Amino acid sequence: MDLWWLLWISLLFLVPFILMEISSGFKFHFKLVYYCAMCLLLSALAAPMCLLTNGGRTVNNMRIISRVVRTLKYFFGVRFEVKGLENFQIDGPCVIISNHQSILDMMGLMEILPDRCVQIAKKELMYAGSVGLITYLGGVIYINRKRTSDAKSIMAAVAQAMISDNLKVWIYPEGTRNNSGDLLPFKKGAFHLALQAQVPIIPVVYSSLTSFYNQKKNLFTGGTVKVEILPKIDTSGLTENDITDLTERCHQTMRQVFFRLSNKPYESNGQSNCAQ
Ligand SMILES: CCCCCCCC/C=C\CCCCCCCC(=O)SCCNC(=O)CCNC(=O)[C@H](O)C(C)(C)COP(=O)(O)OP(=O)(O)OC[C@H]1O[C@@H](n2cnc3c(N)ncnc32)[C@H](O)[C@@H]1OP(=O)(O)O
Numbered sequence: 001m002d003l004w005w006l007l008w009i010s011l012l013f014l015v016p017f018i019l020m021e022i023s024s025g026f027k028f029h030f031k032l033v034y035y036c037a038m039c040l041l042l043s044a045l046a047a048p049m050c051l052l053t054n055g056g057r058t059v060n061n062m063r064i065i066s067r068v069v070r071t072l073k074y075f076f077g078v079r080f081e082v083k084g085l086e087n088f089q090i091d092g093p094c095v096i097i098s099n100h101q102s103i104l105d106m107m108g109l110m111e112i113l114p115d116r117c118v119q120i121a122k123k124e125l126m127y128a129g130s131v132g133l134i135t136y137l138g139g140v141i142y143i144n145r146k147r148t149s150d151a152k153s154i155m156a157a158v159a160q161a162m163i164s165d166n167l168k169v170w171i172y173p174e175g176t177r178n179n180s181g182d183l184l185p186f187k188k189g190a191f192h193l194a195l196q197a198q199v200p201i202i203p204v205v206y207s208s209l210t211s212f213y214n215q216k217k218n219l220f221t222g223g224t225v226k227v228e229i230l231p232k233i234d235t236s237g238l239t240e241n242d243i244t245d246l247t248e249r250c251h252q253t254m255r256q257v258f259f260r261l262s263n264k265p266y267e268s269n270g271q272s273n274c275a276q
């Protein structure tokens, strides 16, 4: 009788591996679920560590969270080649903006996260189980993307907090994940925030993940991500009238670097020319 049980249980374990061999779609989704499960598990483990170490919601928990998230890359065979870390060596608050491709970006974010840096996130993330809890404990600021007026007032309050609490704020100006191999147009909130707080903007660019992570092709292997931290962009003296130009300038600069890091010919408005 025991032998039969043993046979059934081992078959049960073998089934996913057999399915992964015969179906790339299954393999892709299995790995994605594995990633989410790891995030949920690591969050559940990190939450008590944060509570015991720092007591509650504070940016200081980001030190614990980043240390834990940095281990994730080993489980998924992801490597980061970072350039320009010296550009993060600025005292005081700043707004950091970067491109956003997938939920894997959390590894790239935490790989280089500077001290005292929180992120702006969609409010739905608060309800993502233990991940929601850990983002709350880390001081993540939630916004409702569908209610611009609320988002604006939250960002105005963040501008005050940046100065009073010496906080850096990391924003994904595309406003959503985008694995298209190009950058979406930038939303303006990050630039309003930098002007309201009168702090510099530091652009960060991650190379395209499509060589090893591509939902359309059911591709999810390991790979190397090039990361470039660009020199800060000062906002002193700029006014609301400069927002659109500042947004455009950052978008174009980051797009050129994105194409260069991703070894793709740079197409500005459809023409091909060499990237920066
Ligand atoms: C231990 C293991 C753990 C493992 C798990 C990992 C855990 C890791 C822990 C912790 C890290 C967590 C990290 C999470 C990351 C999540 C990321 C996301 O969720 S990304 C989605 C949400 N982020 C955004 O959406 C930002 C970008 N969006 C903006 O900044 C927008 O501007 C926004 C939302 C503020 C408004 O969006 P609009 O759709 O209305 O678009 P617009 O064109 O920008 O604004 C419309 C008008 O409002 C003005 N406006 C925009 N923002 C303004 C402002 N702040 N003040 C004044 N005017 C503003 C603009 O100038 C524009 O006006 P005119 O067209 O120029 O006339």
Ligand SMILES: CCCCCCCCCCCCCCCC(=O)OC[C@@H](O)COP(=O)(O)O
Binding pocket: 036, 039, 040, 100, 102, 103, 104, 105, 106, 122, 125, 127, 128, 129, 130, 131, 175, 176, 177, 178
């Ligand atoms: C108990 C309920 C658990 C529900 C399952 C939650 C699964 C958690 C997966 C955690 C993955 C790590 C955090 C990813 C943060 C992130 O990258 O969110 C996406 C947003 O940037 C943009 O959202 P979108 O506009 O949808 O692209």
